[in-house]
Amino acid sequence: MDPAVVARLHNFYWSLGTVAFIVVGSYLVGRLAQGVAGARGAGVLQRRRVFWGYALVSPWLIGFVIFVVGPALLSLYYSFTDYKLGRSIEWIGLENYKTLLGGLGAQGRRFMQAMYNSFYYALVGVPLQIGTALAMAVMVAQPLRGMPFFRLVFYMPVILAGGPAILLAWRYMLASNGGFINVSLQRFAELIPPFGWLYRSFIFAVESFNAFFIGVTRSDPVGPLMYVLPALLGVLVCAALAFGSAEATRRQVARTVVEVLGAILVVVLGVRAITGGSFVPHVLERLGTFTDLLTQRTSVREAGSLDYLRTGFAEHAASPLWLLGLLVAACALVGYTRLGDGGRKWLFGGVGLLFGLLALGSTVDGVRYFQAFDAASAAAGTANHHFSLFRQVVAQFPDANRVPLWLSSELWSKPSLVLITMWSSGAGMLIFLAALKGVPRSMYEAASVDGATGWQKFFRITLPMISPAMFYNVVIGLIAALQTFESVYIIQNTQTEQSLASAAYFLFVRTFRQLEIGQGAAASWILAVLIVLLTVAQFRYSRWVHYE
Amino acid sequence: MKKKFLMLIALAGLLLGTVNAQRSLEIYITGLTDDTLNWFRGTAFPEFQKTHPDVTLDILTGGWGDFDAAVAGWITTGDGPDIVYLGSEYAATFGSLLADLDPYLADWSELGEFLPAALDVAKFDGHMVGLPLLMSPRPMFFRPDLAADAGAIPPLTFADSVAFVAANSGVENNAMTKMGFMDIGGGLFDAQEFIAYIWSAGGELYNADGSSAFDSAATAEALKFMYDRRRAVLPTELTAGLPPISGYPIASGLVVSGIFPMWNMPPTSDPLWENIVIGPYPAGENGQPLIQVFTDWLSVPAYAKDKELAVDFLKFIGSRDNAIALSNVAGFTPVRTDAWEALRANPVWNSMLDAAVDYGRAFSDIRASAELRPLIVEQVSMYLSDQQSLEDTQNALKEEYDSILEDNGYL
Incomplete structure (x- = not known):
């Protein structure tokens, strides 16, 4: 028989079978629902309605169960197994989660790097994307001639972005040597000397930040610098609690800190317990004592020993989690008890001062620690590869002929991806534009009568009124950033693959290239749970959103 | 009915x-x-x-x-x-x-x-x-008409190859103007090529017991060659590459030698072939030049x-x-x-x-290739860009590849 006829018959049988399956399935679901309704005492008419209601909604329900719920549950099961395609499935419990969350082995290390990269896209990319979208929306909302054209132009990247042709165009535009963007920037820098200085400062800042970020993601030891961020957070929170004027706001800030930091502490300690075996001894060992924290930060001991600098310091130093714990305890005092004004100011002024001293001391010690690495390496006659890219970058302020290496260097690969994402901010712009159109004119008119400036109107009227749109864009933007995949897949090359790899890219490679279904499934569940937690947290702390 | x-x-x-x-x-x-x-x-x-x-x-x-x-x-x-x-x-x-x-x-x-x-x-x-x-076959291609006098073409040893690439590369205003060597990906590193240099240095990927031989002297020699050649082209990691090339890289006038598949070379009827020399990959001290097939x-x-x-x-x-x-x-x-x-x-x-x-x-018998490639890319890239020592690179390659081989039932 003609192969074409065979193929058509094959399709015909399958179509027939599918339709029959849906019809029979829908009938059975309807009957089941009808039976349940009958058992609950529903009347004949009600049972008939239930039958038809469920029977008619069943095609979608059956599809949802077969194509969404089923695979999701199966992937949850696989995440607890050692399953490589082509081999038998072996139940291994939490091993995949231990490997990934504990950063154990090569795959754990790559997963953690990928998670860092995803957070980079979320924390750096989303604010820039939202800022761009808002700026574009404010511009095209102006009642000027030709604005519909600009709306179209700004929205077009949403349709085009991610396409191979567009990303290829970006490759040409972002070429470090001779690309349109670099050539333009260099020409501006030559023509306008202050711009040139700014341009070189921009290169220096971006490269320094990214080089340090790369060092951190590769687990280069940061030494006493690990205390700086929590200490600075402590300073800020204590200052707000000590000198904040409104009681209700203070209590709200304190409770938020307790809830958020408390949750982070619980999660971090929980993960450590999972990845480290026994819970309590392991956690206590990692925490050390608070006295250790206060005394160890004051100096870098054994500065001449490379082994100490590489691993010894981190092994013996107290965990910075102590600082977060202290902050949570202090905030609980304000959030859940009543303190007198005087006592509060003295208490939080003092704790804030302590955090400040810790931040300052840790910074100084951190610099000493980095210098000690150089000295110890030189003394040992070996090359110093600790934060090597960072050292190369900060060794010299960029010359006039330096250019961003965009897609060809790991120092610039993530900023390039963020730039491309910003370019396609049209969807966010559209949401902001709709919200801007909904702000009543009368509010601006009343503000004008009161003598408000343009900026005052923007910050006091526009921003609060469009906060629901802002909230929507933040939630959607964060989820999209954590799921970044296509752009990474297309723009990466040998040089930048690791520095661009997102969590979604990791699970793609692990699942579809290396066929490690079990570990890929575990990675996808970790990502899914993280996204859910962050989304829930955003809704929980969305009081800044103003609904009319 | x-x-x-x-x-x-x-x-x-x-x-x-x-x-x-x-x-x-x-x-x-x-x-x-x-x-x-x-x-x-x-x-x-x-x-x-x-x-x-x-x-x-x-x-x-x-x-x-x-x-x-x-x-x-x-x-x-x-x-x-x-x-x-x-x-x-x-x-x-x-x-x-x-x-x-x-x-x-x-x-x-x-x-x-x-x-x-x-x-x-x-x-x-x-x-x-x-x-x-x-x-x-994936040989190296050379353009003698663009080359400065730097010994015989094709260079058959690692040392001669580095000298050739150094003599034929140029950087002005912190940007490449001429590339003495370009690899198949358009950059300066390719995982398959790295394996070729281990072979041409006289080494193998596996020991007799099936474990990884990334800790061998041949691997070290291959890595050092690739590093020296990279520095001959790219003085620092902050130097910009060549401008984008449209068309065949070997025909651009900016690339003096490179590894390309035949579909990225001009048609064999192109007169440019009169100026193109086909040669093998250079060899280390104890190896032989080769061409990956x-x-x-x-x-x-x-x-x-x-x-x-x-x-x-x-x-x-x-x-x-x-x-x-x-x-x-x-x-x-x-x-x-x-x-x-x-x-x-x-x-x-x-x-x-x-x-x-x-x-x-033949490019064959590459065990657990889907996992080996990212490992090579990760570790060798760090070595080539001054982020990791040769010793640490070899140790990481050996340790992690052994683990991969074990996981996949080869050990």
Whole structure:
């Protein structure tokens, strides 16, 4: 028989079978629902309605169960197994989660790097994307001639972005040597000397930040610098609690800190317990004592020993989690008890001062620690590869002929991806534009009568009124950033693959290239749970959103 | 009504019976051009059906990107194409899941016409598990007309190669103006090339016990060569590369030597070939220069129901006439030496074949290749960009590859 006829018959049988399956399935679901309704005492008419209601909604329900719920549950099961395609499935419990969350082995290390990269896209990319979208929306909302054209132009990247042709165009535009963007920037820098200085400062800042970020993601030891961020957070929170004027706001800030930091502490300690075996001894060992924290930060001991600098310091130093714990305890005092004004100011002024001293001391010690690495390496006659890219970058302020290496260097690969994402901010712009159109004119008119400036109107009227749109864009933007995949897949090359790899890219490679279904499934569940937690947290702390 | 219904069922059964009486072959092919696929459908299949009139043939196509998952899916479910197109390094990955073709090919006299290095690619555990289809030698290409005087071309040792690249690279205003060497990815590092240098330094990827040999002196020599060559082209990691090149890199006037597949080289009729020299990869102190030869081959999965028919098709497509025809349409080199006569009339292909015969080494027996590549890219990139010492790089490669080999049942 003609192969074409065979193929058509094959399709015909399958179509027939599918339709029959849906019809029979829908009938059975309807009957089941009808039976349940009958058992609950529903009347004949009600049972008939239930039958038809469920029977008619069943095609979608059956599809949802077969194509969404089923695979999701199966992937949850696989995440607890050692399953490589082509081999038998072996139940291994939490091993995949231990490997990934504990950063154990090569795959754990790559997963953690990928998670860092995803957070980079979320924390750096989303604010820039939202800022761009808002700026574009404010511009095209102006009642000027030709604005519909600009709306179209700004929205077009949403349709085009991610396409191979567009990303290829970006490759040409972002070429470090001779690309349109670099050539333009260099020409501006030559023509306008202050711009040139700014341009070189921009290169220096971006490269320094990214080089340090790369060092951190590769687990280069940061030494006493690990205390700086929590200490600075402590300073800020204590200052707000000590000198904040409104009681209700203070209590709200304190409770938020307790809830958020408390949750982070619980999660971090929980993960450590999972990845480290026994819970309590392991956690206590990692925490050390608070006295250790206060005394160890004051100096870098054994500065001449490379082994100490590489691993010894981190092994013996107290965990910075102590600082977060202290902050949570202090905030609980304000959030859940009543303190007198005087006592509060003295208490939080003092704790804030302590955090400040810790931040300052840790910074100084951190610099000493980095210098000690150089000295110890030189003394040992070996090359110093600790934060090597960072050292190369900060060794010299960029010359006039330096250019961003965009897609060809790991120092610039993530900023390039963020730039491309910003370019396609049209969807966010559209949401902001709709919200801007909904702000009543009368509010601006009343503000004008009161003598408000343009900026005052923007910050006091526009921003609060469009906060629901802002909230929507933040939630959607964060989820999209954590799921970044296509752009990474297309723009990466040998040089930048690791520095661009997102969590979604990791699970793609692990699942579809290396066929490690079990570990890929575990990675996808970790990502899914993280996204859910962050989304829930955003809704929980969305009081800044103003609904009319 | 009941009668009509029964008649309908009988008719459907009859049709199904007719369908099942037909023999069929489904062939999975990836990475070949539309012209090549059309040649299969329009020329090869009708020709095969002359001797097998009861057989229907169909092609299933896909990309290399989803190749692993697709093949593993078929093998896992035991339901998929009867013949699967595989790349050079896949015998180690899928070999145990493919049919042993020795019983079918043992008496086939034409097997002796195949290049032995190509046949090695399709062997697993000493048995033939497929038949080579096309091959692609991947030599180095040089432009002597652009080169400064820096010794003989091609340079045959690591030291000479670094000197050549240094003499022919240029940087102005912190940006490259001329590249003494460009690798296949357009940068300065490629994982397959790294493996080639380990071989040309006299090393191997595996020790006798099957463990990784990344801690060998040959690996160290290969790494140092790649680092020195990188620094000869790129003084620092903050130097900008060449401007974007449209067209063939070797024809740009900016690239003096490089490794490119033939589809990224000018047509052999281009007069530029008068200024292009074909050469092998340089060698280390204890090794020999070589050229990597990539061979694509057709395999028969163990689940295939009609293996005899599948092998019949392999023999048919592997015949001399088909090898020549396929080579012409696909742009690759035939794997049969008796099909090279026509190619040898072309001076470019003649040089290429001579080089392949003299220096060719099959890119094969790469175990757990899907996991090895990212490991090499990660670790070697860090070494080449001054982020990791040679010792740490070798240790990480050795330790992690051993772990991969163990996980995948090779150790």
